[in-house]
Amino acid sequence: MPGKITVITGPMYSGKTTELLSFVEIYNIGRKKTKVFKPAIDNRYGEDIVSTHTGFKVKAFKVDKSKEIYKYIDETVSAIFIDEVQFFDIELIDLVKDLVFKGIDVYCAGLDISYLENPFEVTAKLLAIADEVIKKKAVCEKCGEHRATYSYKIVPDGGEIDIGGKEKYIAICRECLHKLKNGR
Template sequence: MATGNLVVIVGPMYSGKTSELISFIEIYTLGKKKIKVFKPLLDNRYNETYIVSHSNTSVKAIPINNSAEILPKLDGDEKAVFIDEIQFLDEPLREVVVEMINSGKDVYCAGLDLSYKNNPFKVTSLLMAHADTVIKKKAVCHECGEYRGTISYKIVENGGEIDVGGFEKYIAVCRDCYLKLNEKKQNQDKKLKQGG
C-alpha cells in the first residue's frame, strides 16, 4: 500500500488558506472519496462545527480539543483528512499526521506559519518539515496595498500570542510595513512612558 501525501497550506490571515483547503475538500467530494474534516474547538469565530473562510464559504467539520482526538474519530477507510487552523493544535499533531500518511491517507493542513510577533508556530513548522507540498499564501498588505502580506499584525493590545480573532484584532501586512508599524508603536510607547 502506498503512503499518502501531506499538503500544508500556510500564510498570514486573509491570504485564502481556508478557501484553498475547502477547494481541495471539493475535489475529493466531487470524486466521491471518503474524507474527514477537523478544526480546533478553540476556533469558534464563525461557527463551532464548520470551517468557514473569510469569504464565507464553509464545510462541516469535527471540532477537537487536541490532536489525540483525531485517530479515534476515523473509520479507517478515509482517502483524505483535512485539518484547519493547525496553529491552535498541540505539537503531537505531527505524529498523528505521520501515522495517517503512513497508512495511505492524504492529509491537508492549513494554518498560520507566523504569530503576530513574527515567531514561527512550532506545530506548523513541524508539519511543513514533513510535507510533500507546502503552499505559501500571501495577502494584500493592509497598509501599502501590495500583494506582499506575509505577517498577521495585531492592532489591539490585549490577549496573548494565541488569541483567536478576525478583522477586529488583526490585519495582514508585508515585512516592510510590519517593521514600520512596530517602530511607530515603540515610539508611541516611549512617549507614553515619558508622560506625553
C-alpha cells in the same frame, strides 16, 4: 502506498482555508471519503464548521486534542483536512505521520508565525515533513500590495494566542511592518 502531506500556510486573510476547502471539494467530486477537523478553541464561525472569511463553509469535527481525530477515521477515509493547525498540540505531528503511512492524504492549513513573529511549533514541524507546501500571501492593509506575509495585531493585549478576525488583526507586508515598528 503512503498518502501525502500538504501544508497551506501564510498570514491571516491570505486564503489558506479557501485553498484547504477547495481540496475538500476536489476529493468530494472524485467521490472520495473525507473528514474535516478544526481545533475546539476556534469557534469564530460556529462549533461544527470550517468557514472562510467570505462565508464558504463545510461541516467539520471540532477536537480538543489531536488524538481525538483517530475516533473519526476508518479504512474508507481517503483524506483528512485540518484547519488552524497552529492551535493543535504537538502530538498532531505523530498523528499525521501515522495517517499518511496508512495511505491517507493529509491537508493542513495554518499560520506559520504569530503576530509577535514567533514560529508556531506545530506548523513549523508540519512544514518540515510536508510533501507539498503552499505559501500564501495576502493584500497588505497598509500599502495595498499583494505581498503581505505577516499578521499584525491592531489591539493591545490578549496574549500571543488570541483568536480573532478583522477586529484584532490585519495582514501586512514586511516593509509596512518595519515602518509600523519604527513609528513611521
